[in-house]
Amino acid sequence: MKDENFLKANNARSLWHPMTAPADSLKNPPAIITSASGVRIKDIDGHEVVDAVGGLWNVNLGYSCQPIKDAIAAQLDALPYYSIFRGTSNDKVIELAEELRAFFEPDGLTRAFYTSGGSDSVETALRLARQYHKIKGEPGRIKYLSLKKGYHGTHFGGASVNGNANFRTAYEPLLPGCHHIPAPYPYRNPFNETDPAKLAQLCLQALEDEIAFQGAGTIAAFIMEPVLGAGGVIPPHESFMPGVSAICRKNGILLIADEVITAFGRTGAWTGSRLWGVQPDFSCTAKAITNAYFPFGAVMIAEGVAQVFEKDETGRAAIGHGYTYSGHPVGAAAALATLAETKRLRVNENAAARGAQLFEGLKALKAKHSAIGDVRGGHGLMLAIEMVGDRATKSAPDKAVPATVQKVAYESGAMVRVSGPNIILSPPLVITEGDAEVILGALDKGFAAL
Numbered sequence: 001m002k003d004e005n006f007l008k009a010n011n012a013r014s015l016w017h018p019m020t021a022p023a024d025s026l027k028n029p030p031a032i033i034t035s036a037s038g039v040r041i042k043d044i045d046g047h048e049v050v051d052a053v054g055g056l057w058n059v060n061l062g063y064s065c066q067p068i069k070d071a072i073a074a075q076l077d078a079l080p081y082y083s084i085f086r087g088t089s090n091d092k093v094i095e096l097a098e099e100l101r102a103f104f105e106p107d108g109l110t111r112a113f114y115t116s117g118g119s120d121s122v123e124t125a126l127r128l129a130r131q132y133h134k135i136k137g138e139p140g141r142i143k144y145l146s147l148k149k150g151y152h153g154t155h156f157g158g159a160s161v162n163g164n165a166n167f168r169t170a171y172e173p174l175l176p177g178c179h180h181i182p183a184p185y186p187y188r189n190p191f192n193e194t195d196p197a198k199l200a201q202l203c204l205q206a207l208e209d210e211i212a213f214q215g216a217g218t219i220a221a222f223i224m225e226p227v228l229g230a231g232g233v234i235p236p237h238e239s240f241m242p243g244v245s246a247i248c249r250k251n252g253i254l255l256i257a258d259e260v261i262t263a264f265g266r267t268g269a270w271t272g273s274r275l276w277g278v279q280p281d282f283s284c285t286a287k288a289i290t291n292a293y294f295p296f297g298a299v300m301i302a303e304g305v306a307q308v309f310e311k312d313e314t315g316r317a318a319i320g321h322g323y324t325y326s327g328h329p330v331g332a333a334a335a336l337a338t339l340a341e342t343k344r345l346r347v348n349e350n351a352a353a354r355g356a357q358l359f360e361g362l363k364a365l366k367a368k369h370s371a372i373g374d375v376r377g378g379h380g381l382m383l384a385i386e387m388v389g390d391r392a393t394k395s396a397p398d399k400a401v402p403a404t405v406q407k408v409a410y411e412s413g414a415m416v417r418v419s420g421p422n423i424i425l426s427p428p429l430v431i432t433e434g435d436a437e438v439i440l441g442a443l444d445k446g447f448a449a450l
């Protein structure tokens, strides 16, 4: 490794960081993480903290999961790469598809299409949704509906259904035919409705209204996260996703569940769709599918949709889509080992228990610190604190506030993520009660420093 001074001096000299202004990286040098173990990361200065970000919602099993490391090493020796485009396959992708089929069986999802990450998975589902309608003889169904505040990655398709201007404006014009409805976000919404159940109904009415306005026969799919993540952790009322599903079915619109964060236990249920008792037409997965150790994803496809493609006699079902790394054998080997560990450790149960503990802790912090306007959670290890300048007006916090809380929390033992006015918590699903206390204590110190 280059020496410490070289790394600190050169960090942003020759590299641009995602989701950051290049000048900001030069002005505010990031923590340089050089090692990790268990649920802790260590920086170049030897400072070790609990990783309350869980990598980026993806290191669900922590940093020391030996079976996955072993599986990756063994696969590199056996077959480091081969394509699964027409005419070739490999043993690991076949085995993995069977495992995924069993895992997602309760969600009604029985086929896998492999990708290299979350944005790829979203792009794949959006494309296959349009093709499905073309195969069925409804080529006019080309539009997409989604939620404001939703996050669906950064490809042009994903950015077009994204519900946050930060990921859109600089890259416009985006895909035509993408329309957004209000998110079921009780703290701020255009209906001024704080009751989650009533708000869910209002948002569902807005969806019906938009479908009537656009014309159901022009819409291919509705895409949503079962619990909105990057937009600030917004768990909808339990009636919302089932309501969306019913409206989609009634109108012949496919439902795409973006489970890039929620699949594999994060919400306390094995999938976000299962949390709400919904069976989507597509489910986008990535991130925790390999515990982040290898870039990989899978779009899971409902049996009914699969049948339309597989039984096609029109010649319209050839899939003209795929990535060089779709079905990478090393990724598939990593995913097989990850899935086995995920199930063996029943991480969904710990996610539920530790999520409840953190949610109670965040509520206590809100009672203590006036900079906290709202805390959200209640569904496993996806939680957020929304900071405000003034609770009565819900004004934005002073610019220095999120940065100060994050810095002091880091010095006090926990890495937390700041996104706009929100502090987002998405720790590994294997954190202990003690680790959760460390996170809460560090945040307490962060807010006390304001």
Ligand SMILES: Cc1ncc(COP(=O)(O)O)c(C=O)c1O
Binding pocket: 117, 118, 119, 120, 122, 151, 152, 153, 154, 225, 229, 230, 258, 259, 260, 261, 286, 287
């Ligand atoms: C719900 C959701 N969809 C898609 C993505 C994009 O995934 P990736 O960054 O792997 O492309 C993310 C990333 O955070 C996500 O949270």
